């Protein structure tokens with residue numbers, strides 16, 4: 252593993268099968284982290300990766316974006332926030348809704364929620380309030396993202412050759428942010444029973460889509476945003492906006508794990524260069540497996556090259572199948588049980604000014 256050059260843009264997409272995290276080098280030693288998932292050692296992949304590169308997360312990471320609070324995008328995010336002391340946290344405008352904060356407060360410390368978005372947010376809010384209260388510690392209030400907001404800007408430095416860079420949030424739309432209030436009702440604990448962790452459903456349409464703009468390239472990170480029926484919500488609102496940055500992106504982090512409900516043909520024709528580079532992280536949870544074969548066919552037909560971080564296979568059902576006594580006995584007796592391919596899938600794209608993207612696949616990642 253080598254560190255990208257000072258003037259080299261890098262996009263790293265990590266996805267172990269359940270979970271997604273993006274780490275982006277903006278050039279000039281500036282990094283951003285988008286969402287979080289854990290590696291096989293249960294550490295946030297972003298921190299593990301930047302640690303291996305010898306990057307000082309405390310100073311080098313400028314933004315930590317939580318596109319939405321579903322389990323597959325938030326595991327380990329509180330550790331990321333704690334480590335990235337100089338980073339501004341960017342959260343969806345849906346998070347401002349009173350219900351969400353009430354919910355976080357209500358569920359604070361519930362042991363059954365060790366893996367949930369709520370627990371991560373409880374810790375994130377604690378980290379932020381500690382920072383705010385500690386003299387001499389720089390506190391940056393979270394940036395509440397809505398559509399068409401510039402959340403980061405860096406001007407070019409002629410001396411070092413570091414280029415200009417802008418990052419925009421293209422969602423949630425005003426309408427989707429307003430509707431989030433409705434969605435939270437379904438997440439509230441039912442009676443006095445154990446509250447259910449936040450599962451990946453529903454509020455994907457409040458997730459933050461990011462637009463990264465450099466002098467010679469543009470990148471669209473689609474989060475889990477879905478297509479919705481209203482023209483003022485989901486991808487329709489993004490494509491139809493008259494106040495978003497213009498231009499066509501060369502690289503597309505395909506939304507919602509390649510799912511059909513995240514697909515908008517207008518995005519491909521109006522926001523992306525013809526045949527872009529497409530990156531997908533799968534979503535494997537029980538019987539839900541994304542992308543499907545149909546999704547893969549659609550994505551590959553629209554892309555020049557496309558990559559997935561891990562095999563979209565139903566791992567859990569395979570494990571269930573082996574849950575009979577004979578299998579367990581065999582597994583327990585075997586001295587060298589071969590584990591599944593380890594190493595979180597990692598697609599790494601790098602680009603020097605005026606050069607093409609160089610793609611490397613590591614761990615379980617492969618071309619589609």
Ligand SMILES: [Zn+2]
Nearest residue numbers: 323324451475
């Ligand atoms: Zn997801």
